Amino acid sequence: MIGSKVERKEDKKFLTGKGRYTADITLHNQSYAVFIRSPHARAKIKGIDTAKAKKASGVIDVLTGKDLADDKIGGLIAGWKIVSKDGTDMKCPAHPALATDTVNYVGDHVALVIAESLQEAKDAADLVNVDYKVLKAVANTGDAMNAEAIHEGIDKNLCFDWELGDKAKVDEAFSSADKVVEMDIVNNRLVPNAMEPRASIGDYNSSSDELTLYTTSQNPHLSRLVMSAFNALHPEHKFRIVAPDVGGGFGSKIYPYSEDVVIAWAAKRLQRPVKWVCERTESFLSDCHGRDHITKAAVAVKSDGTVTGLKVDTIANLGGYASLFATVTPTYLYGPLVLGLYNIPAAYCNVKAVYTNTAPVDAYRGAGRPEATYLIERIMDKAAKEMGMDRAEFRKKNFIKQFPHQQCLVHNIDSGDYDAHFDKALNLADYAGFEKRKAESAAKGKLRGIGFSTYIEACGIAPSAAVMSLGAGVGLWESAEIRFNPTGNISVFTGTHSHGQGHDTTFAQIVSDKLGVPVENIEIVHGDTDKGPFGMGTYGSRSLAVGGSAISKACDKIVEKGKAVAANMLEAKPEDIEFKDGEFIVPNTNKKKTMGEIAFACYLPGTYGEIKSPLPEGMEPGLKETAFYDPVNFSFPAGSHICEVEIDPTTGETKVDTYTCVDDFGNLINPMIVEGQIHGGLAQGIGQALYENAYYDETGQLVTASYMDYCMPRADNFPEFRIDYTCTPATSNPLGVKGCGEAGAIASPPAVMNAVVDAIGTEVTMPATAEKVWRALKDKKSAQKKAA
Amino acid sequence: MKLSLKVNGKKIEKEVDDNTLLVSFIRENLNLTGTHVGCDTSQCGSCVVHVNGKSVKSCAMFAVDANGSEVTTIEGLEKDGKLHPVQESFKKHHGLQCGYCTPGMVMSSIDLLKSHKNPTEEEIRKGLEGNICRCTGYQNIVASVKGAIGKV
Numbered sequence: 001m002i003g004s005k006v007e008r009k010e011d012k013k014f015l016t017g018k019g020r021y022t023a024d025i026t027l028h029n030q031s032y033a034v035f036i037r038s039p040h041a042r043a044k045i046k047g048i049d050t051a052k053a054k055k056a057s058g059v060i061d062v063l064t065g066k067d068l069a070d071d072k073i074g075g076l077i078a079g080w081k082i083v084s085k086d087g088t089d090m091k092c093p094a095h096p097a098l099a100t101d102t103v104n105y106v107g108d109h110v111a112l113v114i115a116e117s118l119q120e121a122k123d124a125a126d127l128v129n130v131d132y133k134v135l136k137a138v139a140n141t142g143d144a145m146n147a148e149a150i151h152e153g154i155d156k157n158l159c160f161d162w163e164l165g166d167k168a169k170v171d172e173a174f175s176s177a178d179k180v181v182e183m184d185i186v187n188n189r190l191v192p193n194a195m196e197p198r199a200s201i202g203d204y205n206s207s208s209d210e211l212t213l214y215t216t217s218q219n220p221h222l223s224r225l226v227m228s229a230f231n232a233l234h235p236e237h238k239f240r241i242v243a244p245d246v247g248g249g250f251g252s253k254i255y256p257y258s259e260d261v262v263i264a265w266a267a268k269r270l271q272r273p274v275k276w277v278c279e280r281t282e283s284f285l286s287d288c289h290g291r292d293h294i295t296k297a298a299v300a301v302k303s304d305g306t307v308t309g310l311k312v313d314t315i316a317n318l319g320g321y322a323s324l325f326a327t328v329t330p331t332y333l334y335g336p337l338v339l340g341l342y343n344i345p346a347a348y349c350n351v352k353a354v355y356t357n358t359a360p361v362d363a364y365r366g367a368g369r370p371e372a373t374y375l376i377e378r379i380m381d382k383a384a385k386e387m388g389m390d391r392a393e394f395r396k397k398n399f400i401k402q403f404p405h406q407q408c409l410v411h412n413i414d415s416g417d418y419d420a421h422f423d424k425a426l427n428l429a430d431y432a433g434f435e436k437r438k439a440e441s442a443a444k445g446k447l448r449g450i451g452f453s454t455y456i457e458a459c460g461i462a463p464s465a466a467v468m469s470l471g472a473g474v475g476l477w478e479s480a481e482i483r484f485n486p487t488g489n490i491s492v493f494t495g496t497h498s499h500g501q502g503h504d505t506t507f508a509q510i511v512s513d514k515l516g517v518p519v520e521n522i523e524i525v526h527g528d529t530d531k532g533p534f535g536m537g538t539y540g541s542r543s544l545a546v547g548g549s550a551i552s553k554a555c556d557k558i559v560e561k562g563k564a565v566a567a568n569m570l571e572a573k574p575e576d577i578e579f580k581d582g583e584f585i586v587p588n589t590n591k592k593k594t595m596g597e598i599a600f601a602c603y604l605p606g607t608y609g610e611i612k613s614p615l616p617e618g619m620e621p622g623l624k625e626t627a628f629y630d631p632v633n634f635s636f637p638a639g640s641h642i643c644e645v646e647i648d649p650t651t652g653e654t655k656v657d658t659y660t661c662v663d664d665f666g667n668l669i670n671p672m673i674v675e676g677q678i679h680g681g682l683a684q685g686i687g688q689a690l691y692e693n694a695y696y697d698e699t700g701q702l703v704t705a706s707y708m709d710y711c712m713p714r715a716d717n718f719p720e721f722r723i724d725y726t727c728t729p730a731t732s733n734p735l736g737v738k739g740c741g742e743a744g745a746i747a748s749p750p751a752v753m754n755a756v757v758d759a760i761g762t763e764v765t766m767p768a769t770a771e772k773v774w775r776a777l778k779d780k781k782s783a784q785k786k787a788a
Numbered sequence: 789m790k791l792s793l794k795v796n797g798k799k800i801e802k803e804v805d806d807n808t809l810l811v812s813f814i815r816e817n818l819n820l821t822g823t824h825v826g827c828d829t830s831q832c833g834s835c836v837v838h839v840n841g842k843s844v845k846s847c848a849m850f851a852v853d854a855n856g857s858e859v860t861t862i863e864g865l866e867k868d869g870k871l872h873p874v875q876e877s878f879k880k881h882h883g884l885q886c887g888y889c890t891p892g893m894v895m896s897s898i899d900l901l902k903s904h905k906n907p908t909e910e911e912i913r914k915g916l917e918g919n920i921c922r923c924t925g926y927q928n929i930v931a932s933v934k935g936a937i938g939k940v
């Protein structure tokens with residue numbers, strides 16, 4: 001089972017329209033809610049007049065931040081404390097779920113209208129009169145530190161000024177360098193755009209005092225913990241969060257949003273189900289965005305091409321408030337990774353995180369690692385060119401060659417073979433034949449370029465000891481419970497969540513392999529805090545490495561108990577029993593028991609007349625095991641991607657002609673699902689490089705707030721991707737897996753942009769739209785003319 | 789007005805407002821929640837259904853305009869417990885991940901395969917241009933359509 005392309009168990013329901021997403025749920029007596037959102041990027045709220053709206057037809061109530069405060073509902077939190085280089089703690093403004101005094105981005109939450117029907121709620125929303133005093137907005141990442149402070153007491157709009165690395169050592173490397181290569185890098189702002197917009201339904205049962213929230217979440221347990229402990233919404237044991245089928249997340253559904261808090265609270269307050277479904281434009285405005293970095297980077301290079309130092313100075317935009325994972329994304333998920341997979345002995349990374357009047361920025365597919373990879377791969381390209389070296393050779397020269405390898409910043413990389421995947425990719429992409437293809441393109445009047453990108457990620461988030469020492473509020477272990485039913489089928493409960501990743505299948509494959517039970521007889525249960533054990537959810541390519549490992553450990557415990565029972569039944573010693581292919585056998589005899597027989601026996605303790613109990617004396621009946629798994633280290637997937645683009649100089653239009661990747665994800669459980677994860681990541685990364693951009697104008701209005709203005713990649717934007725693998729198993733988890741969910745989004749932006757820049761011979765920022773490329777070519781020409 | 793039409797082969801007569809969108813009628817009045825809503829500008833294709841055999845974005849059409857027509861939604865494709873060949877092919881080629889775009893993708897793919905008996909890769913990619921998928925990178929959707937050539 002492990003390693004085979006098993007078709008997905010979950011597909012049939014989705015293919016027949018029987019998926020059950022939050023918006024599909026209708027509760028008896030449900031009411032409908034609409035949020036009043038700020039139309040201004042920055043304003044003082046002078047007053048909110050709800051009187052007219054409250055009287056409108058069908059309106060049940062209109063709630064504001066004052067009501068929320070009266071009910072003592074706490075604000076949203078940033079879950080990871082970052083300490084600035086001067087030793088002070090990061091500065092986070094209060095973040096009430098409904099604004100009371102000020103609004104800080106277009107789409108910020110101001111009030112909630114609840115009515116008998118959606119139409120009535122929408123109509124009444126127009127009658128709510130909010131009196132704003134509009135203030136000058138800070139909308140630009142680069143200007144934020146010089147602008148007026150948007151939050152009282154947060155000087156320069158600076159949340160933290162964080163550093164990592166040995167500055168003195170880096171300065172030394174730069175002063176003894178033969179060449180210093182510098183680069184300005186912008187990582188454009190993106191909107192995650194899961195196809196299912198967010199939605200929440202709150203339901204309160206007054207007789208049992210139970211509060212249920214159905215919501216589009218990647219990790220219901222963590223949401224419940226946060227909403228119980230910090231928002232003081234409801235005690236955890238009486239609070240249930242159900243994340244049913246979730247239509248994609250990519251990070252944007254990790255964290256509880258204001259809407260979750262407000263909808264659950266409203267349902268409790270009104271003692272009536274309240275349903276809210278986000279519209280697309282609303283989700284552009286209010287989902288957390290991703291990326292948005294401005295960076296100055298430099299490398300120190302010796303004349304033989306050895307890179308001896310790396311300096312990184314980044315301004316990261318947090319948006320209007322610090323969202324749950326916002327502070328760890330541009331620090332610990334970013335800083336340590338700027339080294340890429342190179343053996344660079346000295347590095348220093350400084351990150352200033354700023355507030356602006358834009359939507360909060362948080363983890364989006366890759367979270368920090370795409371930003372890190374983009375910068376190192378772009379500057380390695382530039383450095384190779386300035387050194388007059390082949391870009392492929394230059395990279396190979398600087399790869400880490402020996403494992404384990406302690407990097408100069410944080411990570412200790414357990415395994416890898418970077419030459420192996422790079423060479424394989426060069427072959428598969430036919431690097432040797434590039435010049436010929438370039439000439440063919442030129443003959444057609446087209447410009448052809450080739451771009452390389454290599455990456456490592458730190459996945460399997462995360463070893464608790466490591467992350468808590470770095471400021472995390474919780475350790476990021478994972479749990480699993482395996483319940484063998486008396487008739488021999490199995491329910492597996494996991495704290496991770498599947499919203500497209502295919503856990504129902506992959507996890508069942510692991511259990512099937514370990515326990516010898518067919519996949520059809522294994523049910524994976526997730527997404528409901530009332531059913532599964534506490535877990536940390538799905539993000540950071542962690543589900544398999546951490547969640548899968550917990551499942552694997554629980555399976556081991558089942559086998560161990562099974563051996564003891566089998567030994568008792570077969571009159572052998574437990575240590576003599578062997579378990580193979582679902583059977584417990586006494587070697588060199590014909591004595592055996594199947595897994596099913598053992599499971600059944602476990603539920604039949606006690607002696608019946610002549611028949612003695614199958615269970616050894618003192619053993620508890622039943623067959624159910626729980627395991628918690630806390631990884632000993634991160635896992636480090638790595639890979640090499642090569643992109644070839646063809647550009648029409650008359651229009652500036654870029655076509656991705658070929659895309660090749662060779663990744664090392666360690667062992668693969670289901671290669672079909674892995675491939676799907678790569679494809680999806682590539683589309684998002686290529687989307688970032690060529691099409692997508694969340695653009696705020698200087699007044700803080702989001703100009704790209706619909707699919708008319710935000711260019712989503714479509715089927716005809718891509719070639720068929722060529723995919724291959726190498727494998728060095730991870731040593732940090734029992735499955736030897738490394739994680740694959742984010743690789744495509746991490747590796748592809750620099751691969752594409754290095755190809756574009758190679759083709760046009762001048763710099764251009766992401767997204768390299770036709771217009772920008774055309775202009776870059778034009779500017780290059782006029783500069784050349786001037787020079788001549 | 790009183791709307792009378794066939795949905796998935798069943799005759800339906802229901803009172804609807806003139807401004808009710810077909811997608812709302814399908815999801816809310818008929819409780820067929822397999823048809824999804826992914827945008828508010830008629831650009832994502834999550835809501836595609838067939839009206840008289842042609843794919844239509846049901847968020848861009850009023851229910852009353854479907855009066856007298858035959859509507860097929862994703863729920864109406866399975867016959868006698870057997871998946872439609874395009875559904876089958878999506879399963880075989882891993883043409884779906886989160887499943888949200890899937891109903892629209894499947895409905896559009898069926899229409900595509902009806903109008904192009906033997907489409908090239910380029911025609912498939914162009915043909916699905918009105919449907920956004922954020923999960924699959926489209927490669928396995930294209931493979932799924934290819935896999936169903938000649939079976940529709």
Ligand code: FES
Nearest residue numbers: 830831832833847
């Ligand atoms: S819902 Fe997006 S096109 Fe209809």
Ligand code: FES
Nearest residue numbers: 885889921922923
């Ligand atoms: S499968 Fe998730 S949007 Fe297509």
